[in-house]
Amino acid sequence: MATEERQTQTGLVVPGFRQTARLFGRALLLRCPNCGRGPVLENWLKLRVRCGSCGLRLQRGEHDYFIGSMMILFVLAGSLLLGVLVVTLLVTWPDVPWDLLQNGLPILMIVALPALFPFSKLLWLAFDLMLRPVTPSELEWHRAATREFDTERDAPRR
DSSP states (O other), X not given: OOOOOOOOSSOOOOOOHHHHHHHHHHHHTTSOTTXXXXXXXXXXXXXXXXXXXXOOBTTTTOTTTTHHHHXXXXXXXXXXXXXXXXXXXXHHTTSOOHHHHHHHHHHHXXXXXXXXXXXXXXXXXXXXXXXXXXXXXXXXXXXXXXXXXXXXXXXXXX
């Protein structure tokens, strides 16, 4: 059985500042980076299969597409924790509340990961669209695909 995953038809593109700002701005507003509309969230921790407006499949047809979003999620959460730590140290020096930091920062990490989750997925999609813009033929394929992603490893349904 041949794979039905779709590879983009365009090569890597160096985008301009306006296009980059538009894609990332739409992602930060939790909208589809491609069209700027949506809906894209099924619930806070789950994206829809495709954009409710333009039909772009939010995984772009690859079963392991969002591995990069995990990196973005951990960088965002780690940066947030580092910022809280630095601000706390600067504001409270020399009487730093070490016990509060020792107990509070892990709790903040547990809260930050699900809070930043949809942003990381859409930021990764925006990054991908920035470097590999979607073509009209690819967008048609996204609209016509019946499953979220197809791979050779999928067993036939009975």
